[in-house]
Amino acid sequence: MVNQIMSSKENLMTPKWEMKYETGIFEIDLQHKNFLALIKKVELIETGILKQMTIDDVLEEIIFYARFHFRSEENLMKEFNYPELAQHTEKHKLLSNNLLQEVSNLMVHPDDIAHLHHYLINWLLDHILEEDKKLSSHLKNVI
């Protein structure tokens, strides 16, 4: 479980994309890579490398991108009769709600950017390794 690997409070580098994260579905992999690039922006703000862009600007991108990404996956699931559509969609809702919760926490505790950064890394990698891998096996069998 990724959560157990990345639970420390110290500054964390955003992981680089690795083959083990590939689902083999081009559209999904491309979106996951873009997501990782957005998480990297959070790190660059956290470490002071990006100076003009604020965390609010990037969070807005992340929230919109998450919505877009989840809808893309849900459309693929519908199109190809994925038997776990309901459960996967429910997980998307939960992730979106947790993300909004993290964002409102950051509004109250602006210094918690490291916590948000950890959270996003865990969130993306768990999402890929636990749910999207199952989805991609299904899609590869039917496409």
Ligand SMILES: [Fe+2]
């Ligand atoms: Fe995904």
